[in-house]
Amino acid sequence: MINRIRALKKSFNKELDGYVIINQPNTLTNQAHMLYLADFSGGTALLVPKEGESTLYVYGVNYEAAKAEARNCTPELIKRGKDVVKMLADQVKHLKLKKLGYDLMAIQSYEKIAKSIGNATKLVAKSDLIWNLRRVKDEYELKLIRTAGQLTTEGMRAACNNIKTGYLEFEVAAEIEYEMRKRGSDGLAFETQVASGPRSAYPHGGCGERKLKNGDLVVVDIGAIFKNYRADMSRTFVVGKPSAKQQKIFAIVNKAEEEAFQKITDGSKASEVDATARNIIKRAGYGEHFVHGLGHGVGLETHEQPVLNPTSKDSLRVGNVVTDEPGIYLIGFGGFRVEDTVLVCRNRSERLTSGFDSLNVQ
Amino acid sequence: MINRIRALKKSFNKELDGYVIINQPNTLTNQAHMLYLADFSGGTALLVPKEGESTLYVYGVNYEAAKAEARNCTPELIKRGKDVVKMLADQVKHLKLKKLGYDLMAIQSYEKIAKSIGNATKLVAKSDLIWNLRRVKDEYELKLIRTAGQLTTEGMRAACNNIKTGYLEFEVAAEIEYEMRKRGSDGLAFETQVASGPRSAYPHGGCGERKLKNGDLVVVDIGAIFKNYRADMSRTFVVGKPSAKQQKIFAIVNKAEEEAFQKITDGSKASEVDATARNIIKRAGYGEHFVHGLGHGVGLETHEQPVLNPTSKDSLRVGNVVTDEPGIYLIGFGGFRVEDTVLVCRNRSERLTSGFDSLNVQ
Numbered sequence: 001m002i003n004r005i006r007a008l009k010k011s012f013n014k015e016l017d018g019y020v021i022i023n024q025p026n027t028l029t030n031q032a033h034m035l036y037l038a039d040f041s042g043g044t045a046l047l048v049p050k051e052g053e054s055t056l057y058v059y060g061v062n063y064e065a066a067k068a069e070a071r072n073c074t075p076e077l078i079k080r081g082k083d084v085v086k087m088l089a090d091q092v093k094h095l096k097l098k099k100l101g102y103d104l105m106a107i108q109s110y111e112k113i114a115k116s117i118g119n120a121t122k123l124v125a126k127s128d129l130i131w132n133l134r135r136v137k138d139e140y141e142l143k144l145i146r147t148a149g150q151l152t153t154e155g156m157r158a159a160c161n162n163i164k165t166g167y168l169e170f171e172v173a174a175e176i177e178y179e180m181r182k183r184g185s186d187g188l189a190f191e192t193q194v195a196s197g198p199r200s201a202y203p204h205g206g207c208g209e210r211k212l213k214n215g216d217l218v219v220v221d222i223g224a225i226f227k228n229y230r231a232d233m234s235r236t237f238v239v240g241k242p243s244a245k246q247q248k249i250f251a252i253v254n255k256a257e258e259e260a261f262q263k264i265t266d267g268s269k270a271s272e273v274d275a276t277a278r279n280i281i282k283r284a285g286y287g288e289h290f291v292h293g294l295g296h297g298v299g300l301e302t303h304e305q306p307v308l309n310p311t312s313k314d315s316l317r318v319g320n321v322v323t324d325e326p327g328i329y330l331i332g333f334g335g336f337r338v339e340d341t342v343l344v345c346r347n348r349s350e351r352l353t354s355g356f357d358s359l360n361v362q
Numbered sequence: 363m364i365n366r367i368r369a370l371k372k373s374f375n376k377e378l379d380g381y382v383i384i385n386q387p388n389t390l391t392n393q394a395h396m397l398y399l400a401d402f403s404g405g406t407a408l409l410v411p412k413e414g415e416s417t418l419y420v421y422g423v424n425y426e427a428a429k430a431e432a433r434n435c436t437p438e439l440i441k442r443g444k445d446v447v448k449m450l451a452d453q454v455k456h457l458k459l460k461k462l463g464y465d466l467m468a469i470q471s472y473e474k475i476a477k478s479i480g481n482a483t484k485l486v487a488k489s490d491l492i493w494n495l496r497r498v499k500d501e502y503e504l505k506l507i508r509t510a511g512q513l514t515t516e517g518m519r520a521a522c523n524n525i526k527t528g529y530l531e532f533e534v535a536a537e538i539e540y541e542m543r544k545r546g547s548d549g550l551a552f553e554t555q556v557a558s559g560p561r562s563a564y565p566h567g568g569c570g571e572r573k574l575k576n577g578d579l580v581v582v583d584i585g586a587i588f589k590n591y592r593a594d595m596s597r598t599f600v601v602g603k604p605s606a607k608q609q610k611i612f613a614i615v616n617k618a619e620e621e622a623f624q625k626i627t628d629g630s631k632a633s634e635v636d637a638t639a640r641n642i643i644k645r646a647g648y649g650e651h652f653v654h655g656l657g658h659g660v661g662l663e664t665h666e667q668p669v670l671n672p673t674s675k676d677s678l679r680v681g682n683v684v685t686d687e688p689g690i691y692l693i694g695f696g697g698f699r700v701e702d703t704v705l706v707c708r709n710r711s712e713r714l715t716s717g718f719d720s721l722n723v724q
Contacts, residue, residue: 027389042566061654064693065564081673107472108487125470174543181536186569187553202427204404207548292423311443331426 004037004133005054005072011129012050018097019048019129020088022109029104032300033130035228040070044084048073049095057084085109089116101126135297135305136319142343144229145299145321148185149341149352151224152231155180156356159194159220163237169194169207172220180224189223189230189302196239200335203292203327214240217334219327223302232298232323233353234339242359249286249328249336250359256280256326257338260294264324264342264349270312277326278310286328295323298341320344321352366399366495367416367434373491379412380459381491382450384471391466394662395492397590402432406446410435411457419446447471451478463488497659497667498681504705506591507661507683510547511703511714513586514593517542518718521556521582525599531556531569534582542586551585551592551664558601562697565654565689576602579696581689585664594660594685595715596701604721611648611690611698612721618642618688619700622656626686626704626711632674639688640672648690657685660703682706683714 021033022045035041042062048054054073058066066075078084099122158179162172173192195205196218221234256277263273274294281290293309298321306314325339341352383395384407397403404424410416416435420428428437440446461484520541524534535554557567558580583596618639625635636656643652655671660683668676687701703714
């Protein structure tokens, strides 16, 4: 694994002489930034100066673990009653940093930091610096995401085997999650979705106590985590024999997913990949029922950069990992989504989740 | 369930004429605030003016679900390409709101909102308003947390039955999570901890691939979710027969937990409850190894208000739900923690998780 803190410093150029991440309030993104850079998720703040050692500020609860496990930085204990912002500001003054970058920050932290560091240091919003690193996965990361993809695919196999008349949605989820966990998944990338019947028409239909009935559409959306890296996969099932209308709409979504997949390659514009899927659905007359973007990056977070939707400015690059997930949602009838996690390659890209490429009649 | 938006409006007094929550970036707290107030977690922003209808701003992906499920407010669609901050600002101007409260907000959103709404409206940090409501659970909430507590206790029973020589940590986690899920848990309040051997000495020791060995300490920390409400429970196990030293330290932690529990009652100062447990551990000579606070509130979030630690200013009130979780962590030897979720009552409080009150010799 590369020294990512060094890579971040290189991207400062002349614009910055330091970078700060502060996880107050706790946001998934700031936590993932620290995990990415320092290989440790239990820090409260990370200060990366242009020259010299970076400092990871850690409360007592995680300090011993940080000393043993954090990389490329020095853990510093936040003693009880001490203010992490004050500690950070003292270090910034000591190092005479003039331009300090940051990504996401709460207004509360921002005002406190700005006041503490005084006029000699300027805070500069520079969200791209870390994201430019995080969106291109290296071989080490890809190995982990591949495993997460395999575990997720095994979870979908369990879904396939357990979607039957009379099962409750959460019972199906129990079998999916058990299968992934037993095989080595470290957790769930997001709440498992097993949305059947009317709630399948909500893209985030969740998972409840509904009993599966013959003829139900069931949208299953799941993700395993392997050593902090995630995958994301959706399939649409029918309980029993699919109707002609179910088959027709499913075929449209499946075609949209496959043709968009063909466009996912080094240099493609994300908005054009989205348009490929969207136009197929539009031409079939369901355009207004594809109510979300085509996809998103996947890595340490389930939703990260790049973004694939009609207004995205992103282009895809080798090493990006993104979802391809068109859907059609008909209130009162049900929903359809097919989703794979895809590694962007130079020519033909690679699905990291796969299989079950039909309505999967039970 | 009470109309919480009405309760929030009542707390404005003369200081505010509106309140805004904006979930950009996504923080668990802002999401939980919206879920609490509008019974729907898929919104991007919520505007609560003093008079008249509240507005929940929702992207297309969740709009149909919001129309069906959000309460006490009107969902408004954020159309593709529209800026939610601009929509919010227009509504604030239209309603002529002068003082708008908020809790957590990213500096990026804050600056954009401040600029959009102009000088006629002042943004006022007022985090207490929602927390004063959220920290006191009503009967409806308590019913759900009670169930989450029962499911968590059943998960701990599965831990108890599966901690055996030769099992891998994640295999034990699989059995715990399967048990909770099958019985109706909606997910995990946090990543399941099954930390054995050396990593039991890290309070957040996680769960990996380590194989359990005779004599290992194993700290298990788990939480179920039932209809969005959570519970939190830890137990310490020994694989095989506990040593005299393991038994001695366990007894100290167990005593600290029990005596602190006796102090958890309406009107107690949180810092004094913490001191009760801390003094027992200090007097036994392990003070520096109790490296975290005694506890925290539990509800829609796993960590919420009130906070029980030496610097807390909180007092406990009937209807608070808090954890009681002293621990002793010895690097190179192993860790010990006992934790229950406790409902604060007028006299004797009530454990919502319970059982397994020994080292649970396997």
